[in-house]
Amino acid sequence: MEKFKSFITEEKKPYKLLVVSTRPNKKRMYHTTQRLMDESKKRNIDAYALFAESANIDSVNNQVWNSGEKKFSIDSENTLAIIRGSVARKDAYMNLVSQLEKMGIAIVNSRETIGMCADKYRTALRLAETDVATPKTSLLQSIETLQDTLDSVEETYPLILKTLRGSKGIGVIFIESRRQLESIIQLLWDKTHYGGDTELLLQTYIKTDHDVRVLVLGDKVFAAMRRDVLKGDFRSNASLGAKVKEYKLSEEEKELCLNAHKAVNGVYTAVDFIRNGNDSYVLEINSSPGTSGIEDATGRNLMGELLEYFMDKDNWRYVGNEIGRLERIKIEGVGDVVANFDTGNSARCIIHADEYEVKNKQVLWKSFGKTYKNKLLKMGKWERGALNAKVIERPIILLDITFNGKLYKNVKFALDDRTEKTTKCLMNQDFMQRAKVLINPSRKFIVTEIYDSFEIF
16 A cells, blocks of 8 residues: 555645446435545545436536536546446446547546446457457357357356446356357347347356456556455355455566556556466456445555545546647637647747847747737757757747637747748647647648648738
C-alpha cells in the first residue's frame, strides 16, 4: 500500500466527480456507487450520481441531471467521470459516455475500453494480439459450425460455456459432455421462448482451486486478492460467497496484469487470472470492478485511495477527438488560418510574420500585407538547425483562437518567417493536449472546412 501511495500527489485539490451508473431501485444505489459518493463527501469533492435510466446531458451549457432533480454543472477542466459497469447493458446508456467524451470530460474508463471488456470474445482477441496468455477461446456462430468451434478449443471435456456479456459469475456454465453442451445451446437459442439471440463462446477449462483478482490503476498494481473456488462449484466470485484474502503478486504476475490492463487501454480495471502449474492465464478484464470483496480482503479504503489518486490531474485520461494534421483555426483579430498540428512539436506554436518590430513592450508585425499589434510576452530563444545550429530570438505573444467551435484564450505563439514553409501556422503538443485531440497524420480537415490554399489570413 505504501508503494502505491507514493505516487499520489501531495497537493490535494478537490474536483467535481460524476458517477454514471444505473440503480437497482429508486431508493438506493449500487454498493460501489454509494461508496464513491460517501468517500467524496469526506474529501469535500462535489459529487453527483447520474443514473442512465433518467439521465439528461446538456452539452451546450455543460450540465447533467436526473429527471426531476437539480442540474449539476460540469466542465472539462475540473470534472472526472467514473463509469460503472451496469451502464454497459444498453447502447443507449453507453451513448451517455460518448457524449461526455465529446464534451472533453476525463473518463474512467473510455467507451472503447468498457465495450471491449464487456465483450468477453473481444477481450480474448485483444489479449491474444498482445501476447497475454488466456485459455483457448472460440465464438459459437451456429449449430452448423459447432464442430469447428469445438475443434478450435480442442474438444476435451469439461469445457466452459460463457455468454459474451455477464458479470459476477452469471452467464458462465460448466460443460461436462457434448450432449449437455448441445442441450444448453438449443435452450439458449430457442427463438420461441428465449429470443434465440444469446451470444456464446467456448473456452478450455483449466482446473484450479482459486483465482486472483488484481486492481490496476494507471500503470501500477493497486490491490490484489485471492478468491477460493466455491465448494461444489467451479466459480470463485466474491459476490457468490467465495472466501477472499489479500494476495501477494510475484513480479511475473504483476507484469501479466499490467500487460492485460494496457491491452484494453484501461485507466482503472480488474484483471482476473488463474495459475496452473508454472503458467498463468488471464480469464477476463473488468472495466468497473466492485469493491466490497477486495476492500474486505485488503482491509483498505480503496475507494478513498482511488479518489485521492485523481487529486493529481496528471492522472486524468481524456478521449481525444480525431482531427487531421491540417485543420482550420480562427485567430481573434487576425482571421482564418490553416494550421499544421505537428505531433513532433514539443516547443511552441508559431505564426508567420514577414517582419516585426518590438517597441515599448508592444509587437508590430506584418503578415501577408496586413499589420497587427500585440503585447510582447517575452523574447524567446531557441536553436535552429541540426548541424552548426545557431540561436535565434523571436517575440512571443498571446493570441485567442477558436478551433472546432471552442475558444481557447491566451495561446502562446512565436512570430517567425515561414515564407518557405507550406503552412504558415504550427500548433504544438501543449495545445493539442489542451484541445484534447488525436492527430490522424494520413488525413486533413476532418473537423473543419477544407481549403485549397494554405495561405489563409
